[in-house]
Amino acid sequence: MDHFNSFIANASLLEVRFLGDQYTWCNNNAGPKRICLRLDRLLTNLAGSLAFPNLKLIHKPRILSDHCPLVAINREPSRSPRNYKFCRQWIQDDNFHTVISRSWDTNTEGPPLVKLHKNLLHYKFAFSSFQKQKKEDLHNHILGTSLQIQHLEVKLRTAFDKDSHRELINAQ
Known part of the structure; x- marks a missing residue:
C-alpha cells in the first residue's frame, strides 16, 4: 500500500471528490468479521482537474458485488437566480x-x-x-x-x- 501511495504522490495525482457512502468495498460478512474499506477511487492530474473542475465521483449502492459501482459526472453547478425580497x-x-x-x-x-x-x-x-x-x-x-x-x-x-x-x- 505504501508503494501505491508513493506512486500517487510522485505522479502528482489528485483524488476526485465523491458523493455517497465513503466505503467502496465490503467483504459482505456480518458482525465483527465485517470489513468495509475505500478501495476504489478516481484519480486525475492537475491538467485533468483544471479541464474538468466540476468532476465528481458517485459511489452507488452495492447490490450484487462486494464493490460499489462508481459513476463519474461532470455537471456545471446549477445557479438559479435567487429571488430578492424587500420587507x-x-x-x-x-x-x-x-x-x-x-x-x-x-x-x-x-x-x-x-x-x-x-x-x-x-x-x-x-x-x-x-x-x-x-x-x-x-x-x-x-x-x-x-x-x-x-x-x-x-x-x-x-x-x-x-x-x-x-x-x-x-x-x-
Whole structure:
C-alpha cells in the first residue's frame, strides 16, 4: 500500500471528490468479521482537474458485488437566480436610510445602465447583510427573553414551593 501511495504522490495525482457512502468495498460478512474499506477511487492530474473542475465521483449502492459501482459526472453547478425580497418593516428601522445611502454612494464607472446595475448589486448585498443582522438580533432577543422566562419560572416555582411548605407546617 505504501508503494501505491508513493506512486500517487510522485505522479502528482489528485483524488476526485465523491458523493455517497465513503466505503467502496465490503467483504459482505456480518458482525465483527465485517470489513468495509475505500478501495476504489478516481484519480486525475492537475491538467485533468483544471479541464474538468466540476468532476465528481458517485459511489452507488452495492447490490450484487462486494464493490460499489462508481459513476463519474461532470455537471456545471446549477445557479438559479435567487429571488430578492424587500420587507416593508425595514423602512421603519433607524438604520434603513444609512444602508441605502452607503449602498448608492459607491463609486461606479460606466454607462448609466451599468452604473444602475452595479448600484443595485451593492444595494442587494447591503440589504442581504442588513437582513441577516436583523435576523441574528431577533434570534438573540428571543433567546434572551426565553432565558428570562426560564429564570422567572424557577423563581416562581421556588416561591410556590416555599408557600406550599409553609402551609404544610401551619396545617400541622
